[in-house]
Amino acid sequence: KEIDPMKIAIVCYPTFGGSGVVATELGIALAKLNHEVHFITYKQPVRLDLLNPNIHFHEVHVPTYPLFLYQPYELALSSKLVGIIKKHNIDVLHVHYAIPHAYAGYMAKKMLEEEGIYIPMLTTLHGTDITLVGNHPNYKPAVTFSINNSDIVTSVSQSLKDDTLRLFNIKQDIKVVPNFIDVSQQKTSFTDCQREVMALPEERIVTHISNFRPVKRITDIIDIFYNIQKEMPAKLLMVGEGPERKPAEQKCKEFGIKDKVIFLGNSNEIDKILCFSDLFLLPSERESFGLAALEAMVNKVPVISSNAGGIPEVNRHGVSGYLSNVGDIEEMSANAIKILKDDDVLEQFKENAYKEAKTFDVNEIVPKYIALYEGALAMT
C-alpha cells in the first residue's frame, strides 16, 4: 500500500558494529521508499552513501573545554536533535542503542514539548546496551528510565526482549523487530570471487568478522581453527579490530599456524570476503542477534556458533550450521569439520544458509518499523 512519506530522524553509533550497520541500512531502505531520513551522529556512518537525495547527515560537534574530564556528548546530541527536529519538521525520532541515545532523545523531546512540539521517540535495543553496559549499576537507573519513557521500544530478538524484562524494571511493551539484510544487494557489485588471492584451490576458507571484544571469544576461534587445519588444508581470515586481536595473534604464533591465519583489520568489503568463505565462526559469549552471522548466511556461508542469546533465532542447528554451548571448542570443531570435509555436505549447508537468510530480507522487516512509526504518529 502507498504510505505518505515521513520525515525520520535516526540516531546511532556511526562506527563498525551491528547497531550502526542496522540503523544505516534501515535509513537507506526508508529513503528508497521515499521517506526523508536524517542521520544525527558524531561521524558519518561507515556504510552510509550520501548520494540519495532523501538522506541527510547532521554531525554532532562536542566542543572541548579543558575544565571537563568528560565532554558532555549527550548535551550536544540533545541540543542538535532539538535544532534538526524543528528545522526539518521531523515526524519521528528513532534512536538505536539505549546509551546514551534514548536518554538524549528523551531530553530533546522534553525541550521541544516546552515549545509545544510533540515528537514520538522509538528506541531500538541492540544487545550490549542491555546485557553488558546498560546493566551496570552506574547506568541502570538512567537506562531503565529512558526505556520506560520511550514511546515505542523494540528489541532485535526475542532473547534480547526476555533479557531486558529480566534485568530491568520495564513498564513498556517491547516489540521484537529482527535485524534484516538486503538480499537483492548481495553479490551484485562484483562479478567474480577472487578466491585465489587468499587461498590455494584445495584450501577451505574459514572466516570471522567482529569488533574483537572479549565477548566474541576470539581465542576460541583460533582453537577451533587449529583443530580444523589438522584435518584439511585451510586458511582463517580474521576481519576486524579490537583488544582481543593481539592475544589471538600470540596464540597463532604459539600454535605454529601464523602463516594460515590472516588478520585483515576493519573492512568495508565484507561481501567480497564472504563471497569466497566456506564457513563462518561466531563462538560469542553473548550475542543479542548476530548480524555478522546473517551477513555470512546471505553470502551462502554456513555458521558454526555458540547458542548464546539470540543466535538460535538466526542460525538454525543442522540447517544453516550448528550451535554449541559457549566454550565447547571440541563440539564446534567437530561440527566445522563435518561441514567442511565433504563437498556435497558443504554445498547443502551453503544453500540452506542462503535460504534461511532470505527470511530476514529488508522487504519483510522494514515494513514492521514503518507500521510502528505510523502507529506512533497516530498517537500524536
Ligand code: GMT
Ligand atoms: O556485538 C557487538 O559488540 C556490537 C553490538 C553493537 O552495538 O553494534 O552488536 C549488538 O547489536 C547487533 C545489531 O543489532 C547484534 O547483531 C549483536 O548481536 C549485538 N551484540 C551483542 O549482543 C554482544
